[in-house]
Amino acid sequence: MQKIGVFVCWCGSNIAGTVDVEAVAEAMKTVPGVVFSTHYQYMCSAAGQKLIADAIHEHHLDGIVVASCSPRMHENTFRKTAEAAGLNPYMVEIANIREQCSWIHKDKEEGTAKAIVLAKAAVAKLLHNKPLTAGTSAVTKRCLVIGGGIAGIQTALDVADAGYEVDIVEQRPTIGGRMAQLDKTFPTLDCSACILTPKMVEAAQNEKINIISYAKVEKVDGFVGNFRATIRKKARCVDETKCTGCSLYMNKCPSKKGKDEFNMEMNNRPAIYIPFAQAIPNVAVIDPEQCVKLKTGKCGLCQKVCTAGAIDYTQQDELMEREYGAIVVATGFKPIDPSPLNEYGYAENADVITSLELERLMNAAGPTKGTLLRPSDLKHPHEIVFIQCVGSRCDENTKRGKPYCSKICCMYTAKHAMLIRDKYPDTKVHVFYIDVRTPGKNFDEFYRRAVEQYGVDYIKGMVGKVAREGDKLMVRGSDLISNQQVEIAADLVVLATAIEPDPSARSIGTMLTASMDTNDFFTEAHAKLRPVESPTAGIFLSGVAQGPKDVPETVAQASAAAAKVIGLLAKDHLVTNPCVAGSDELLCNGCSQCEKVCPYGAITYVDKEVRGPGVREVRRVAQVNPAVCQGCGACTVTCPSGAMDLKGFTNQQIMAEVDAICL
Amino acid sequence: MENSVKFLTETVLRISGVDPRKCMKCGKCSGTCPNYDAMEYHPHQFVSMVEKGQIEKLMNSDSIYLCLGCMACVERCPRNVAPGKLVGAVAQLKLRQQDMNRKGGNDVAAFADEIVPQQLLMAAMRKYRK
Structure with a gap:
C-alpha cells in the first residue's frame, strides 16, 4: 500500500472563503492510502513547501496530492518541491479546488463537499501513478523568422546578435514590410525609410542572418528544438548572385500593366522590377503574370540589356529543407478592403483613398513624387476629410468589419492631418472620429498639437455617406457635439481602414499548430504573463501577427520574442515531457x-x-x-x-x- | 394602459428587439439620415433616450412620423443597434394608445409641403392607413 500525503491550500480566502479546508483535510485522513493530511494558508509559499518536504521525510510518503489552484499555476512548483525531498516529480497530483471549485461556488457546504470529491479523485489517480523520468532532446541552434517586416528584422537582428543563425523567409521580393511603405512615423514625424533602411542593411550585412526573399514556408514538421521546414523559393527569373540592381531594364520592358504593389497599386510598373530603391535584396524580379516572354515566348528585351547576364527565364521554384530550433511568426498585417462598406464609395471614386494609399501619395518615392495630388485629376486637394474607424469596432453580427480597435489609426490620422496642414496651409482638414484614442508616450500631446497648433477640425461623429457631385465629394456626417448633420464638399476623402492579419497567417498557423483567435491573430500562451510565446512550444510571436500595434510596440515585442528564442537556443538539451x-x-x-x-x-x-x-x-x-x-x-x-x-x-x-x- | 417609464421602455425594447447598450455613440445613424433636419429627435438620440427611459418625450414628438423608414441607419450601424427599429417601435407604442393623438391618413397629408420627401408620405400611408 502506498503512503500518500494530502496538502490542502487555503489560498488566503480564495479557497478558504468557500471551502472548509479543515474539513477537507480531516475527511481525507480516512481515505485508503492516505497516511497524512493537513492544510495551510499558502502551500506555494516557502513555508508551505517546507511543510510538504518535512512531511515527505517524516512520514516516508511516496506520493502527494496538493489540493490547490489549477495545475497550470503551481504544478511545477510542487513537482520541484517533491523532487528536492526525494520523490519522483510525477508522483505529485494536483486537485484543482480553486478554479474548478471555490471560485465557481457560493455555498460553503457544497463547495466543501466538492473539494473532498476532487481530492479523493486525485488520490485515486495517484494510487495508479508510476514514477516517470523525463528524457532529453537536442536543440538545433538556428531560428526561422517568418516575415521580413520591422518585426521580423528586429527579432532576427537580436537573435543573430547573440550568435545564433537566423533565416528570414519573406513572401515578397524584398524585406521591409509595411513600415517601408510609410512616409513618416508618429509621434516624432521622422521619415520611416530613414530609420528602417539602416536596419534592413544591418540584417543583410549580418553574416548570421540569411534572407530568403520571394519565398514561403510550405511545410513544418517536428517539435520545439527540432523543427524541419520546407521552404519554396519562388522563381524570380533573375539570378540573385549576378543581378547588380542596375534597373537598366526599366524602360525596355514593354509590359507596363503590372500594378505597383509597393505603391498600393496606384501606378503601374514593368513586368521586371525592383519594388523600391532601397529594396533588400536589391535584385530584380519578373512578374510571371505580366512578362511577355514568359507568356508568349517572344520578347527577351531585358535579357538583351542586362550586362550582368542575370536574366534566366527558365528558372524554376526551388525547394529547400532546413532545420530549426525555434520559429518566430512575424507575418504582419494588411489594411482591409473598404469596398464592401459602400456608403464611403471607395470602389466608385478614385478620390476616396485609404490611409496607406495616402502614405504613398505623400512619399517622395510614391506615384506623385511626394506632391499631394488627388488621384482622379492630379489636382491639389483644398479640402480633405479623414474618416476614422472604417471597418474597426464593428459588431460581429453586422459583417461590416472587425470587432476590434485597430489601435494605430487615431495616431496616423493625426499625423496625416498635421503633415498636410504643415505642408499645404491652404488646405482645410476635417477628421470625423468616434473617440480619439491616444494612450502612448507623447501621443495625446501629438494629437492636441494637430488641433491646437495646426487647426485640424475634429468632428465628433461618423460619416453616413460619401457621394460624388461634379468634381467634389459630398461627405455627410453627424456632428454630435453641436447636434447637427453636416455636409462637407471635399476634394479628397481618406479612410482610416482597419488592419487585419496578413492573409498568409491562417495557413501558417495551421502548419505550425499555433492557435489563433477568430480574427486570425495568433494567440499568446498567456495574455498577461507570456505575451510573446505561442501555446505551441518553440513558436514565438512578433509584431502585428499577434494583435494590432504601432512601430515601437512591434519593435519591443520583436526583441522580447528574440530574448525567448535566445533562451531556448542557448540550451544544449531540452527536457522532454515523459507523459507521452x-x-x-x-x-x-x-x-x-x-x-x-x-x-x-x-x-x-x-x-x-x-x-x-x-x-x-x-x-x-x-x-x-x-x-x-x-x-x-x-x-x-x-x-x-x-x-x-x-x-x-x-x-x-x-x-x-x-x-x-x-x- | 400603463404609462410607467419601466413599462414603456420594456415595451419599446421588446417590440423593436433593439439593445441600446450596444451603441458606441458614433453618430453614424444621424450622419446617414436623409430626413435629419426635419426631425426634432435624431436617430442617435432615439437610442440614448430609449436607454434613459425618455419614451414619452419621443412619443409626443413628431419625429416618429418623420422617419422615412428607409432603414439606412439600420443598414449602416456598425454595432448592429438598428435605431430605425426603435423609431418604429415608439411609433407603434403611440399607435396602440388609440385614445391619444394618433395621426390618421388625412393628418399625414397635412405634412405634405415641399420639404417633406415623397418617400415619407409613402411610408406614412403604409404605416398609418386605416
Missing part, C-alpha cells in the same frame, strides 16, 4: 487510426515480431516517437482496441478518477 503515448503491441491491430489523428506525426507503423502468451508472429504495429509526441491523448481515445495509452494519464488512472467521483 505508448502502444501495447499485443493489443494493437495495426488499423492506422492513431496515425491519422496524431497532429504531430509522432506515430509510425512497423512490422515487428510480437511475443506474448500464446502469440508469436510478425504483426504491423504502431510505434510512438516519444521525442515528437506531445501527450495530447488523441490516439488513446481513437484506438479501437485500447492498445494506446498515455503515460501519466493512463486509461486506468482516468477510470479510477471517474470511479472516485461517481461511486
Whole structure:
C-alpha cells in the first residue's frame, strides 16, 4: 500500500472563503492510502513547501496530492518541491479546488463537499501513478523568422546578435514590410525609410542572418528544438548572385500593366522590377503574370540589356529543407478592403483613398513624387476629410468589419492631418472620429498639437455617406457635439481602414499548430504573463501577427520574442515531457487510426515480431516517437482496441478518477 | 394602459428587439439620415433616450412620423443597434394608445409641403392607413 500525503491550500480566502479546508483535510485522513493530511494558508509559499518536504521525510510518503489552484499555476512548483525531498516529480497530483471549485461556488457546504470529491479523485489517480523520468532532446541552434517586416528584422537582428543563425523567409521580393511603405512615423514625424533602411542593411550585412526573399514556408514538421521546414523559393527569373540592381531594364520592358504593389497599386510598373530603391535584396524580379516572354515566348528585351547576364527565364521554384530550433511568426498585417462598406464609395471614386494609399501619395518615392495630388485629376486637394474607424469596432453580427480597435489609426490620422496642414496651409482638414484614442508616450500631446497648433477640425461623429457631385465629394456626417448633420464638399476623402492579419497567417498557423483567435491573430500562451510565446512550444510571436500595434510596440515585442528564442537556443538539451503515448503491441491491430489523428506525426507503423502468451508472429504495429509526441491523448481515445495509452494519464488512472467521483 | 417609464421602455425594447447598450455613440445613424433636419429627435438620440427611459418625450414628438423608414441607419450601424427599429417601435407604442393623438391618413397629408420627401408620405400611408 502506498503512503500518500494530502496538502490542502487555503489560498488566503480564495479557497478558504468557500471551502472548509479543515474539513477537507480531516475527511481525507480516512481515505485508503492516505497516511497524512493537513492544510495551510499558502502551500506555494516557502513555508508551505517546507511543510510538504518535512512531511515527505517524516512520514516516508511516496506520493502527494496538493489540493490547490489549477495545475497550470503551481504544478511545477510542487513537482520541484517533491523532487528536492526525494520523490519522483510525477508522483505529485494536483486537485484543482480553486478554479474548478471555490471560485465557481457560493455555498460553503457544497463547495466543501466538492473539494473532498476532487481530492479523493486525485488520490485515486495517484494510487495508479508510476514514477516517470523525463528524457532529453537536442536543440538545433538556428531560428526561422517568418516575415521580413520591422518585426521580423528586429527579432532576427537580436537573435543573430547573440550568435545564433537566423533565416528570414519573406513572401515578397524584398524585406521591409509595411513600415517601408510609410512616409513618416508618429509621434516624432521622422521619415520611416530613414530609420528602417539602416536596419534592413544591418540584417543583410549580418553574416548570421540569411534572407530568403520571394519565398514561403510550405511545410513544418517536428517539435520545439527540432523543427524541419520546407521552404519554396519562388522563381524570380533573375539570378540573385549576378543581378547588380542596375534597373537598366526599366524602360525596355514593354509590359507596363503590372500594378505597383509597393505603391498600393496606384501606378503601374514593368513586368521586371525592383519594388523600391532601397529594396533588400536589391535584385530584380519578373512578374510571371505580366512578362511577355514568359507568356508568349517572344520578347527577351531585358535579357538583351542586362550586362550582368542575370536574366534566366527558365528558372524554376526551388525547394529547400532546413532545420530549426525555434520559429518566430512575424507575418504582419494588411489594411482591409473598404469596398464592401459602400456608403464611403471607395470602389466608385478614385478620390476616396485609404490611409496607406495616402502614405504613398505623400512619399517622395510614391506615384506623385511626394506632391499631394488627388488621384482622379492630379489636382491639389483644398479640402480633405479623414474618416476614422472604417471597418474597426464593428459588431460581429453586422459583417461590416472587425470587432476590434485597430489601435494605430487615431495616431496616423493625426499625423496625416498635421503633415498636410504643415505642408499645404491652404488646405482645410476635417477628421470625423468616434473617440480619439491616444494612450502612448507623447501621443495625446501629438494629437492636441494637430488641433491646437495646426487647426485640424475634429468632428465628433461618423460619416453616413460619401457621394460624388461634379468634381467634389459630398461627405455627410453627424456632428454630435453641436447636434447637427453636416455636409462637407471635399476634394479628397481618406479612410482610416482597419488592419487585419496578413492573409498568409491562417495557413501558417495551421502548419505550425499555433492557435489563433477568430480574427486570425495568433494567440499568446498567456495574455498577461507570456505575451510573446505561442501555446505551441518553440513558436514565438512578433509584431502585428499577434494583435494590432504601432512601430515601437512591434519593435519591443520583436526583441522580447528574440530574448525567448535566445533562451531556448542557448540550451544544449531540452527536457522532454515523459507523459507521452505508448502502444501495447499485443493489443494493437495495426488499423492506422492513431496515425491519422496524431497532429504531430509522432506515430509510425512497423512490422515487428510480437511475443506474448500464446502469440508469436510478425504483426504491423504502431510505434510512438516519444521525442515528437506531445501527450495530447488523441490516439488513446481513437484506438479501437485500447492498445494506446498515455503515460501519466493512463486509461486506468482516468477510470479510477471517474470511479472516485461517481461511486 | 400603463404609462410607467419601466413599462414603456420594456415595451419599446421588446417590440423593436433593439439593445441600446450596444451603441458606441458614433453618430453614424444621424450622419446617414436623409430626413435629419426635419426631425426634432435624431436617430442617435432615439437610442440614448430609449436607454434613459425618455419614451414619452419621443412619443409626443413628431419625429416618429418623420422617419422615412428607409432603414439606412439600420443598414449602416456598425454595432448592429438598428435605431430605425426603435423609431418604429415608439411609433407603434403611440399607435396602440388609440385614445391619444394618433395621426390618421388625412393628418399625414397635412405634412405634405415641399420639404417633406415623397418617400415619407409613402411610408406614412403604409404605416398609418386605416
